[in-house]
Amino acid sequence: MANKTSKGNADANQANQANQANQANTAGKIDFLTPKEIIKELDKYVIGQDKAKKSVAVALRTRFRRNNVPDEIREDIVPKNILLIGPTGVGKTEIARRIAKLSDSPFIKVEASKFTEVGYMGRDVESMVRDLVETAFINEKSKETEQVIDKAKQNAEELLLDLLVAPPPKVSKKNGGQPSAEGVEKNSYANTREKFRKMFLEGKLDDRFVEMEIKSSAKAPIPVIEIFSQSGMDDIGQDFKDIFSNIFPKQKKIEKVRVSEAFDILVKEESERLVDNDKVVQNAIQRVENSGLIFIDEIDKIASREKSYGPDVSREGVQRDLLPIIEGSNVMTKYGAVKTDHILFIAAGAFHVSKPSDLIPELQGRFPIRVEMDSLSKKEFVRILTEPKGALIKQYIELLKTENVTLNFTDDGIERIAEIAEEVNLKTENIGARRLHTILERVMEDVSFEAPYKTAKKVLINKNYIDERLKDIIKDEDLSRYIL
Secondary structure (H helix, E strand, C coil), X not given: CHHHHHHHHHHHHHHHHHHHHHHHHHHCHHHHCCHHHHHHHHCCCCCCCHHHHHHHHHHHHHHHHHCCCCHHHHCCCCCXXXXXXXXXXXXXXXXXXXXXXXXXXXXXXXXXXXXXXXXCCCECCCHHHHHHHHHHHHHHHHHHHHHHHHHHHHXXXXXXHHHHCCCCCCCCCHHHCCHHHHHHHHHHHHHHHHHHHHHHHCCCCCCCEEEEEEEECCCCCCCCCCCCCCCCHHHHHHHHHHHHHHHCCCEEEEEEEEHHHHHHHHHHHHHXXXXXXXXXXXXXXXXXXXXXXXXXXXXXXXXXXXXXXXHHHHHHHHHHHHHHHHHCCEEEECCEEEECCCCEEEEEECXXXXXXXXXXXXXXXXXXXXXXXXXXXXXXXXXHHHCCCCCHHHHHHHHHHCCCCEEEECHHHHHHHHHHHHHHHHHCCCCCCHHHHHHHHHHHHHHHHHHHHCCCCEEEECHXXXXXXXXXXXXXXXXXXXXX
């Protein structure tokens, strides 16, 4: 038994060291990538937009360089925020999302049009930083949990065996009790426990029920308190939820659950106990301050072309509220104060009605790098359909393969889809690559519907097939405007 336990602990330590090494490699991956290698990684998911890729690659590499300069100058090096200008569906959001994943950085996407000026009802701009910290906390806690999961499973297994096998009664030494009887009971208990352990590991006890204490935070309903504050009602609600959950102790109740479910519950409780939350909070704040990335979409919606009244009054106010956060300030969160000086901001907008110069001058100056995104043509649409890892064509092939239906897209069929997408984007609103989704859904509608009942399990998608499905819609421009 002792040998088995020591072996298990050695295996757990070895697994923890492997996990730590893997996480170090993942977190440090971006440090070893040159700008060209970063672009190469982005090419797997985003087609074209070389200028935008180049800008974000340089911005990311600059972060690595900043971490290696002397301490006395490091704080003075601020990130070069980027403004992406281009129509919807050309890859602005995808570039930011992939770059955050590649660098293992805390990332959040917000829409500028959702924020309101301080004093107006709605979300204030500081909530984006609070959301970013919350995201970083969840990510860091997940990493810490992975490191202690093996130990948590070991502890959970022992606790589960305590529930399954009752400990032997203590033998009283008074009135002539025999000490040897106690040793016999202990040996019998240890043997029974090992038998149950073996049965549990083999899955023979999964459907058996056990009684256990389950912690529940459901106590008396929390009273509703209305408070009006600049921090936003959504954040106040969350803060009060946390406050009251700490005031009221978690209720415990006895329930009968299956062994398999009981083990999962115990693993979760042990993981919570083993994870150092103070360390998680410290790491989360540090990662946000040094490698956080906030993507502000639809920034053109808060740019006003001329002085006006009504709803436009708060647009400039939102810009003024954004300014100190992008410049660098301290934002209070439930985990503590967070400095935004070195968070990288990537803003994006179509700027159909307004233009970047309609933003207030101070905000313009905080986005020194401006990149105009290229509109997508037939050539890019063909590549989008086939080249990326999660290309649309590959998705449809794999989805219908689950119904034992084999799809075969011919080259002329793919080119026809790209041609129609380009044509409809020119005649109607330009929604970029999102047009491919609407066209493909229309083309594949009958195949997807009939897939479970098909006798012929091979479907050829060529130019004639696509024209047959879309001929009426393409001829009627008004109809294509609403359907495609």
